[in-house]
Amino acid sequence: MVAHTSEGHCCWGIAALAIVRLAFEYRVLYWSMVESRQSLFREVSDSLANQPAWHGGWHNGRIANSYSGISNLDERPSSIMTVTQVPVEPTHNNPDVEHAVEHVDDDGAPSHPLHKVLSFVRRSARLDARLQRAWDNYADTYLLDIAAGNGPLDVREGFSLTKAYIHSIWGNDNPLIVEIGTGQGENVVAAAAAHPEINFLALEVYDPGVAHTLLLAGKQNLTNIRIAQVNAAELFKVTETGVLAEVWTFFPDPWPKKKHHKRRIVQPALADNIHHALRQDGVWRIATDIEDYALHVHEVMDHREGWENLGTVAVSLPLEHVGKGNADMADGMPHADFIESERFEGRVLTNFEKKGIDAGRVIHDFTYRANAL
Secondary structure, three states: OHHHHHHHHHHHHHHHHHHHHHHHHHHHHHHHHHHHHHHHHHHHHHHHHOOOOOEOOEEOOEEEEOOOEEEOOOOOOOOOOOOEEOOOOOOOOOHHHOOOOOOEOOOOOEOOOOOEEOOOOOOOOOOOHHHHHHHHHHHHHHEOOOEOOOOOOOEOOOOOEOHHHHHHHHOOOOOEEEEEOOOOOHHHHHHHHHOOOOEEEEEOOOHHHHHHHHHHHHHOOOOOEEEEOOOHHHHHHOEOOOOEEEEEEEOOOOOOOHHHHHHOOOOHHHHHHHHHHEEEEEEEEEEEOOHHHHHHHHHHHOOOOOEEEOOOEEEEEEOOOOOOOOHHHHHHOOEEEEEEEOOOOOOOOOHHHHHHHHOOOOOEEEEEEEOOO
16 A cells, blocks of 8 residues: 555656656747747848838838738738738828827837738638639729738839829729728629719728629629729828829728727828828718717818818717727717718618618718818
8 A cells, every 4th residue: 555655656756747847848948939039030120121212111012920920921811910000101291190100009018110000900711612703703804903912902012093094994084983991892883883984993901802892893794893902091192193083981990999999991191191182072981880980080080171071960979989898888978069971872771781770870971072272
């Protein structure tokens, strides 16, 4: 009995020593990886510091990923992109962004100065057989080759959306309407079918949305619509003055968490670049079914120079922002009246909008006209 107990104690002791040894080896391996990563980061940083002209914080479409370290970004990332883009420096002499904005991570700590805050997060998504066929059959006809081919979908170097380019693609000088974030393409394709006298450009970043828009346009053999899988904020930076008739942004990602509000697509920098791209008296139409996003739009747009709110409907909104965790507190906050628009008749009732209405959410419509500065 005594021998059996001693043998048991011996086994436990050997097991404990093995665990301690494994923990030690793991710790050594971990710090070795950390040191290797930091060394690689320093090497790449030193290399980039000696490179010429940076474009929007990206160099030749390659940059550090804030989550996974330094890496090449594939054309179709297989994981969630964590790179961020702060809305800075539109190219059209905006005095509000004359100086670089300090980049801050979600936890408030300064982040790498090369990061950009994106209004979207790309996830890998396989196309089903139907959508893959649509891509194969219609991409050559409708999909514009203007993206740099990197993860954040920057515009390729040297490209500009000019009057000459528009004429070369559409073959006419008809008014051009750009929709930011077309989703499944229901709205923009319906508008293109109903108005052959108007040209349409659909901007969408997600593969399934692009493919479905291709499918809808191709089935109707539409000739007045094109699609671009590109970051809209970057495209408007390189758009020629006064070449657009309207811009539509319907139901953008609300980014409900307060720390993510900086990712919302409606930002002062984008507003300035859209104003530059619109012809005089052109309009930016916006719609959302999120009350806090409606307040955000008013804060960005209502008093921005060069923009006129064409709304006629008084809407009561809270005067403070809420986040995802305290949205139920909005009703108890002080409210004020804001001016918004009637529902835009040119927007079809998509499945997305119908779900919002069925859930009891109020649809907020905005129409802002670009006046001469």
